[in-house]
Amino acid sequence: MELPTVNLKVAAGGAARRGGRGGRRCPRQMILLVHWLLTVWGCITFSGPYPWANFTVLAVGVWAVAQRDSIDAISLFLGGLAATVFLDIVHLSVFYQRTGFSDTQRFGAGMAILSLLLKPLSCCFVYHMYRERGGEHLLYTGFLGPSQERSDYQTIESPEVPADPFVGSEGRGHSPQGY
Numbered sequence: 252m253e254l255p256t257v258n259l260k261v262a263a264g265g266a267a268r269r270g271g272r273g274g275r276r277c278p279r280q281m282i283l284l285v286h287w288l289l290t291v292w293g294c295i296t297f298s299g300p301y302p303w304a305n306f307t308v309l310a311v312g313v314w315a316v317a318q319r320d321s322i323d324a325i326s327l328f329l330g331g332l333a334a335t336v337f338l339d340i341v342h343l344s345v346f347y348q349r350t351g352f353s354d355t356q357r358f359g360a361g362m363a364i365l366s367l368l369l370k371p372l373s374c375c376f377v378y379h380m381y382r383e384r385g386g387e388h389l390l391y392t393g394f395l396g397p398s399q400e401r402s403d404y405q406t407i408e409s410p411e412v413p414a415d416p417f418v419g420s421e422g423r424g425h426s427p428q429g430y
Contacts, residue, residue, distance in 0.1 A: 279315070279380065280316060282312070282373050283313065283316065285369065286305070286370075289365055289369070290306065292359055293305070293360070293363030295358065295362075296352070296359030296360045297359070297363055300338070301346075301363070304339075305339075305366075308331035308332060311328045311331050315328040322386050325380055325384055325386070326386060329377045329381055332373055332377060336367065336371065336374070339363065339367045
């Protein structure tokens with residue numbers, strides 16, 4: 252019985268054809284690793300809702316890393332990161348004590364604050380990953396310009412534009428209506 256041969260050129264060429272995903276996987280994992288480490292250290296001081304919110308979002312982040320093509324996973328991770336920014340601000344402002352912390356508790360509070368400061372940057376990276384996976388703009392307000400909406404449905408309206416847009420129904424053979 253002979254062992255199958257492994258062609259390393261196909262594996263390297265496959266990664267290059269996918270847009271070099273081998274190198275782009277590292278920032279996703281680094282975001283998760285850094286926030287996991289800072290959350291674990293933040294749990295030294297803060298308990299209760301702080302670990303629940305942050306570890307839940309990190310679990311969704313693991314799902315987003317595992318399913319590279321899922322727009323749902325990355326959009327939930329992005330929404331969760333944005334929500335924990337607000338929740339961490341509330342939690343830190345309510346439960347942070349100015350006095351009476353030991354050195355270990357001050358370290359934990361500092362790591363929780365550092366995690367909070369890094370989350371907007373992580374949101375930018377995750378939003379870039381969301382756009383790479385084919386996601387649309389999350390907040391389109393309409394005043395920034397014309398919509399880039401892509402739809403699978405065709406419109407019923409005619410794509411032809413009339414030559415003179417100011418020609419009323421009189422110029423099309425219709426009788427004008429009186430007022």
